[in-house]
Amino acid sequence: LSAMYPKSAAEFVYTEEAFKKRILSFILGWIIIFSGILSAATVALAFGSYLSGLIGIPSLFINIIFAVLLIVILSVINLIGIKTSTRTNIIFTLIEASGLIIIIIIGIPSFGTVDYFALPPASTFTAVFSSVALIFFAYIGFEDIANIAEEVKEPHKNLPKAIIYSIIITTVVYCLTAISVVSILDYNSIATSEAPLNAVAAEVLGPIGGIIMSSIALFATANTVLIMLIVTSRMMYGMARDKALPKGIGKISPKFRTPTIAVVLTMCITIVPILFGDISLVAHATVFGVLINFILVNLSLIALRKTKPDMERPFKLKPTIKWVPIIALLGSIICIALLFTFSWEIVLIQLIIVLCGIVVFYVMKSKIETKSIPINQN
Secondary structure, eight states, rough: OOTTOOOOOOOHHHHHHHHHHHHHHHHHHHHHHHHHHHHHHHHHHHHHHHHHHTOOOOOOHHHHHHHHHHHHHHHHHHHHHHHHHHHHHHHHHHHHHHHHHHHHHHHHTTTTOOOOTTOOTTTOHHHHHHHHHHGGGGTTGGGGGGGGGSSSSHHHHHHHHHHHOOOHHHHHHHHHHHHHHHHSOOOHHHHHHHHHHHHHHHHHHHHHHHHHHHHHHHHHHHHHHHHHHHHHHHHHHHHHHHTTTTTTGGOOOOOTTHHHHHHHHHHHHHHHHHHHHOOOOOOHHHHHHHHHHHHHHHHHHHHHHHHOTTSSSSSSOOOEEEEEEEEHHHHHHHHHHTTTTHHHHHHHHHHHHHHHHHHHHHSTTTTSOOOOOOOOOO
């Protein structure tokens, strides 16, 4: 889909083109904006926790202060321009990757010493399946590549490659990291640790190992927050440009060529959930919203195969049953199943977000174009 429609506000565009229901695409865009905001808030709180622990003054208040400062600093970087943001992202990613490589290397001597398929005595399928929803948070971000399509060279060719390669590389690294962790620590130690990778490094390298991993974790969490702030502001910009949000949000800085109002608005709203200080609650709310996003994007792919069979597809998903892509169908079903694992509090949070979106939609209705979004295919 990113190759077919290389536009900002990607999921918003896909849904609009597939279903021609502006309220549906608007609500999806609205959910994605708040999922990005909640995701940035979650990881910013994790950053605050790592930093306060590293300097020896751990407290919720200090965590929140550090998290807010991180949001402000990274928003300034986001405001300066995509080149500055990209350079920062590359540096932080290299540091982050080095931390995972360290964990993998120190775990290699212990590979094969434990049963990797053993489950805790009290484990059930329901418990395991429920944990998948939260683990899903670690895989959020690949879809965000599509939202910077307008700032990518040859997006029709490069976007699919970027998404596929990043998923493959990340999955391999994550699997090796997980094997290393469970090879060094037992599952009880992992479950009770607030920073399992730090515990692994400290177990093998001593206290200095924990300090090194905590320092690397600061760059890793900051990197994730930066990406979420970039993507969320671009979603706001794309929706404002297509008159689904007030046009002022789509204003571009003549100096930095970035969506100034969208960046500042994203920063301000992201600070709000940080003030609650509950990482788990915010993380679960984020994943719930992302699952809704994935469901509608997969359904959009299926619908477009039926409604626009002759449209050029630089990258086509196979195999299919008639015109239905099997992977997209399975993706929708699995995501729907995962929605039933969340608590009523999380469902209520998302319901409130959706209801607020509906109110905004009808307030903006006179300004929102009901026709399809014009897509430049060139």
